[in-house]
Amino acid sequence: MMKPTNDLGFATRSIHVGYDDSEAKGALNPPVYMSSTFTFNNTNEGGARFSGETGGHFYSRVSNPTLEVLEKRLAALEDAEAGLCFASGMGAITSVLWTFLSAGDEIITDETLYGCTFAFIHHGLSRFGIKVTSIDMSDPEQLSAAISDNTKIVYFESPANPNMKLVDIANIAKIASKHGALTIVDNTYCTPYLQQPLAIGADIVVHSATKFLSGHGDLIAGLAAGGQELMARVRLEGLKDMTGAVMDPLTAHQLLRGLKTLSIRMDRHCTSALEIAQRLEMHPLVSKVSYPGLESFAQNDLASSQMSGGGGVMTIELVGGFEQASRFMDALNMVKRAVSLGDADSLIQHPASMTHSAYTIEERASHGISESLLRLSVGLEDVPDIWNDLQQALQIAGQPVVCAA
Numbered sequence: 001m002m003k004p005t006n007d008l009g010f011a012t013r014s015i016h017v018g019y020d021d022s023e024a025k026g027a028l029n030p031p032v033y034m035s036s037t038f039t040f041n042n043t044n045e046g047g048a049r050f051s052g053e054t055g056g057h058f059y060s061r062v063s064n065p066t067l068e069v070l071e072k073r074l075a076a077l078e079d080a081e082a083g084l085c086f087a088s089g090m091g092a093i094t095s096v097l098w099t100f101l102s103a104g105d106e107i108i109t110d111e112t113l114y115g116c117t118f119a120f121i122h123h124g125l126s127r128f129g130i131k132v133t134s135i136d137m138s139d140p141e142q143l144s145a146a147i148s149d150n151t152k153i154v155y156f157e158s159p160a161n162p163n164m165k166l167v168d169i170a171n172i173a174k175i176a177s178k179h180g181a182l183t184i185v186d187n188t189y190c191t192p193y194l195q196q197p198l199a200i201g202a203d204i205v206v207h208s209a210t211k212f213l214s215g216h217g218d219l220i221a222g223l224a225a226g227g228q229e230l231m232a233r234v235r236l237e238g239l240k241d242m243t244g245a246v247m248d249p250l251t252a253h254q255l256l257r258g259l260k261t262l263s264i265r266m267d268r269h270c271t272s273a274l275e276i277a278q279r280l281e282m283h284p285l286v287s288k289v290s291y292p293g294l295e296s297f298a299q300n301d302l303a304s305s306q307m308s309g310g311g312g313v314m315t316i317e318l319v320g321g322f323e324q325a326s327r328f329m330d331a332l333n334m335v336k337r338a339v340s341l342g343d344a345d346s347l348i349q350h351p352a353s354m355t356h357s358a359y360t361i362e363e364r365a366s367h368g369i370s371e372s373l374l375r376l377s378v379g380l381e382d383v384p385d386i387w388n389d390l391q392q393a394l395q396i397a398g399q400p401v402v403c404a405a
Contacts (some may be wrong), residue, residue, distance in 0.1 A: 010077065010193060011263040018072030032253045033065045062240055066249040070223075070256055077192040077259075079199045080225035084235055085252060089188065089208025090116055091245025092222030095238035096206060097121075100152055100182060103129030108146055110137035110156035112163055112368055114186070115351070121155075137167045138299070140175060147179045157186040158195075158306070162351040162375040163368040164290040164315055166299045169306060173201030182230075188212070188342075193266045194309045204230060211342030212312065214258040215265050219251050265380065269312030269342075272386065273378040277314050279387055285324070285398050288317040312378050313341050318397065322372040325350070328397035329374065334381065334389040341377035346386055348376045 008016070019030050038057045040046035048054040057063050067085045074083035086092040097120075101107060109121055111134040126132050135142040137156045147154070154176040158167040173183040185197040187205045191212045197205050204226035207213055214221065222245070224234065239245060270293065277291035289296075292303035293310020303310065318324045329337055335346040352364055352371045364371070378386065 008076075013076045014073065014259045014262050017076040018069040030066055030069045030253065030256060032249045033060075034249055035064075036060050060249070061244065061246050062235065064249055064252070066252045067247055070252045070259075073256065073259060074192075074223050075225050077262075078187075078205055078225040079192075079196050080205070080231075081228040082231035083223060083225040084231050084239065085247040086222035086224065086239065086243075087245040087247050087251075088220045089206070089210060089222040090120065091239075091243055092206045092208075092224045093117055093186070094120060095243045095245055096184060096204060096224055096234050097125065097153065097155070097238075098242045099234045099238035101125065101130050104131075104150065105152040106131040106133060106148060106150040107153045107155060108133045108135060108143065108151055108181075109154075110160060110165075110167060111135060112160040112165055113157060114161040117157075117186070137172060138165055140168060140171045143172055143175050147175065147181065149179070151176075151179060151181045153182050153184055155184045155186075157189070158197075159189045159292060159311065159313070161186075161189065162315055162373065164292065164297075164313070165368060166292065166302050166306065168302055169195075169197050169202055170200040173197075173203075177201070189311050189313055190307055191262060191266060193263050194270075194311060195307045198226065200306070203227065209255055210340065212266065212269070213262065213342075214255055215261065215342060215344065216258060217340065217343035217345065219254050221247055221251050221255055223255075265344075266309065266312070268380050269378060270309035272380070272383050273312045273314060274310055275383050276376075276378050276386060276390070277310075280314075280316060280390070283391075283394060285318050285320070285328075285394050286316060287319045288315075290315045314376050314378070316374045316376055317370060317372050318374075320397070322350075322352075323401075324397050325372045325374055327401075328393050331393035331396040332389055333392075334385060335376075335393075341375070343377065344380045346377060346379035346381060348374055351375055 021027055024031050037059050049056045049058045070085055071083035086095060121132055133146055135146050156167045158169060176183045182203040184204045185202045187195060187197055188208045188211050204224060207223040209221035209223045274293040277289050277294050280286050281289040291297060291310055291314035329348055335348050338347045339349045341347060351369055351373055
């Protein structure tokens with residue numbers, strides 16, 4: 001018999017929690033239950049499942065045995081009472097927010113958010129009578145000044161996508177709790193391996209599981225975790241009735257496979273990214289590198305206390321601005337120009353024209369997303385090979401531009 005979950009190490013939990021092979025004829029990996037519906041032994045059993053009096057599955061838009069394993073495993077990794085699966089990261093975010101917001105409520109967010117999250121909150125929620133207030137959440141006093149009795153949710157990312165700004169989760173959660181608001185944290189960049197927001201005061205965490213949790217760039221998925229009652233509401237309201245953003249069983253199976261190597265992959269992402277960041281900040285063409293693991297990172301003290309590693313993502317700015325940054329990106333060979341992050345492949349993108357184009361130029365400028373900012377996700381390739389590609393591209397970017405006569 002296995003030890004209780006809280007006695008197991010992180011890697012062990014990521015491999016074993018939530019599944020008993022004796023219940024599946026000894027299959028080492030959980031079966032993929034490709035079924036839309038589930039039968040009942042009798043009418044009373046069906047009624048009891050629908051009413052919630054008894055457990056059990058009845059329709060895969062509500063629950064599915066394969067997804068259940070993943071939900072239990074995520075909960076164990078995030079130190080949560082319950083987890084929940086979604087078809088995408090935006091499915092997780094929208095399902096959670098729709099559950100707890102109504103017309104007349106207020107949501108306070110950090111000013112820097114992933115572009116699609118920003119668009120949903122500012123261009124979507126605001127259309128339905130929900131007040132949206134954006135502040136610099138790295139300054140807790142701004143939250144104290146802005147929060148009101150109508151504030152139902154305080155929402156932020158840490159690190160923020162794309163500029164790597166951190167938020168003091170414990171302090172923000174304390175202020176929100178005092179006013180009866182939920183603290184919801186996007187933990188995509190860190191994963192529960194590097195940061196556990198629930199353990200330091202947050203109420204709910206959300207993930208784009210497409211990224212590090214999957215790790216292979218071959219699926220789209222979202223996850224959330226929190227208290228049992230909160231997650232039950234999201235399942236039956238936001239997910240079942242409002243978004244229908246249901247994860248399919250095969251995706252859950254692929255995610256369970258990805259989780260088995262999460263700790264090993266994150267260790268490699270962290271060590272490689274730190275070395276690349278250190279080399280980049282010494283390069284004469286690089287004006288700024290933002291990476292939580294660097295001693296030069298403005299919030300390094302908070303990173304050291306809140307995170308157990310710097311992660312696999314950083315931002316870069318070149319001395320020559322956007323034109324030079326564009327030449328640099330175009331000269332890369334192994335490092336691919338693509339959105340997303342957390343893959344085995346190293347990826348680079350330009351937020352202002354890609355993931356954060358939903359912001360106006362003025363909004364990007366005021367929220368710390370410069371027009372020349374590049375986001376680099378360091379993959380699992382050998383560091384010398386990553387650096388050689390970056391270095392040769394920097395050399396090309398630094399050459400004088402020859403104008404046609």
